[in-house]
Amino acid sequence: MSDADASPEVRAVFDDIRATRGTDFINNFWRALANDPALLAATWARLKLVMGPGELDPLVKEMLYIAVSVTNGCDYCITSHTAAARAKGMTAAQHGELLSVIAMASQTNALATALQVPVDPEFLPEGT
Amino acid sequence: MSDADASPEVRAVFDDIRATRGTDFINNFWRALANDPALLAATWARLKLVMGPGELDPLVKEMLYIAVSVTNGCDYCITSHTAAARAKGMTAAQHGELLSVIAMASQTNALATALQVPVDPEFLPEGT
């Protein structure tokens, strides 16, 4: 959805995205969601909160986003969050290590699942 | 595979796991893999390298492991790496934020995929 077609409700979300990010650019994800203004508003409100300042470093959050998106095979999400991670300072060496961890986890996930490995009692939280 | 049943090749890997981690405990994943000593040795050698010191913080690597494992639905991997992350200092607040990011990414992955959002040219690396 272009700015010209945006209803006031959509326009308000677009404006907040621009103000929060300090850029005039609205990426296609939000324009696609804008056909359902309520879904757009709810998704942006939650994303802004979750990806904002908190317990984890913003760059770590972007890397976690990439890890989930790669595992889900979401092309748009991988591309957009890899760009976001680079914008937040991810170096080529960090990207390489991120990929190594994702590849390692994908591999051991398959092995643990294939072998139906039973959970060690030592790993369960106390009182379970 | 119990220690008593371990061949010298398997025993050598078990010993290295114990030495690297500073504990006598060998978790079920490695015991299950031990039926194929070559696969056991290759997997441990790679894991030791990937999860060892590098560009990213060891706790961040555990969280990335959790993110991949949740998305793949690997119960064993979620439980063991959540225990490992706690052992490396993950607080309850950090765990909550980790879950929030994973949940957020799962949701927006679904939306981006459902809407078949085209990638913004702005996100592509230069020269693509």
Add this chain to the structure above:
Amino acid sequence: MSDADASPEVRAVFDDIRATRGTDFINNFWRALANDPALLAATWARLKLVMGPGELDPLVKEMLYIAVSVTNGCDYCITSHTAAARAKGMTAAQHGELLSVIAMASQTNALATALQVPVDPEFLPEGT
């Protein structure tokens, strides 16, 4: 596979697709499957039965198809069944609500899996 290249066996399936749907158009999925006439015939026969009149509304069936396809990340399937749902009367508001449910389920799936929530006995069928 073009009509000109179709064997009599493939041609019979194409004819039944056309008759059932009341259109001359054969979409790429069936043309791609036609390289294996037995697989084409078996898949079409089952699809025709499953998606035909029954206990659930035809539009509901298309939405369920979309939900599975989004979760599997099948681009072709998402696009073709979204088009089919629109052809069966899905409104923009219904599409938005469908996306909201898929997004919600994706998110809580991740949380339930990440936390390894044990099933409440109250949810099991009696006699289990």
Add this chain to the structure above:
Amino acid sequence: MSDADASPEVRAVFDDIRATRGTDFINNFWRALANDPALLAATWARLKLVMGPGELDPLVKEMLYIAVSVTNGCDYCITSHTAAARAKGMTAAQHGELLSVIAMASQTNALATALQVPVDPEFLPEGT
């Protein structure tokens, strides 16, 4: 988290779940989420809205939830939403048809992906 351990913030969510559903029962999912009160509150608020009255029938929403959960392999979610669908009137025949559609979609998803079938231009929204 038991009721006795619940903070006022958690207690308020538990109370709203009880009031909304008209039952004293709080299922394990919400108790597990309660370790992070903000995540609990945000998830419940959104779920209540999405699964509440709207464009789609409440039973249809539960079936869509099941379809996503099966595809994601989330055992807890399958079991709890199948129970919820039964409580909202899903018959055995409807359940059978739901399973047939999910199985059909899983199968054709795999075939379309394996064959890398190109999207038919006829399926794209006008103006794309």
Add this chain to the structure above:
Amino acid sequence: MSDADASPEVRAVFDDIRATRGTDFINNFWRALANDPALLAATWARLKLVMGPGELDPLVKEMLYIAVSVTNGCDYCITSHTAAARAKGMTAAQHGELLSVIAMASQTNALATALQVPVDPEFLPEGT
């Protein structure tokens, strides 16, 4: 569903499973499906055909089944088809190599997806 509760339609499928496999044992999958006799009959008829004699070796088919089931995280399917593969002669060494290939593919799938590697024109079938 127990034999005693089986309708004549279900009973006929159970009898055919027994005759085809040369054993009196009916595993839980078929008993669970039996609540929907039409789905049971359609699934068994197709499975019998697909897994029967053909272009590929029966043991290879079981291994392919395991590969799909591991990637989907279907515990029941992994366990039952690993048992079936063993019954058809899969050795421990072959099982180890099967796991190695599945682990390798899981890892490179993640890398290719994470890097959004473009398909080489050399890999496309001629005439595409």
Add this chain to the structure above:
Amino acid sequence: MSDADASPEVRAVFDDIRATRGTDFINNFWRALANDPALLAATWARLKLVMGPGELDPLVKEMLYIAVSVTNGCDYCITSHTAAARAKGMTAAQHGELLSVIAMASQTNALATALQVPVDPEFLPEGT
């Protein structure tokens, strides 16, 4: 990464890929990985070993790779390994049967998961 940009470490891997495969062609996957020479070297070393001579037929290994890649929805991997399987002699009839098995497994995986079928004790290895 082009040959001209390759460091000696990357060049050594490219040379080994060429020598092992008996072709001058380096596909995009390896060129994309080359931005992280250590990851490139580790992935190639493991792939060469796993896909090389062993307990399973090389063509069977390619088919298993396809089965995993289809289930993960990795477009690049499906296309490249389908090309590799064809180069190793996969016939159109074998491809059709491979697809039939993958489709069958995808379908029964969904059914077993949806019904939460309990594992039959008969399927567990002795001593479990």
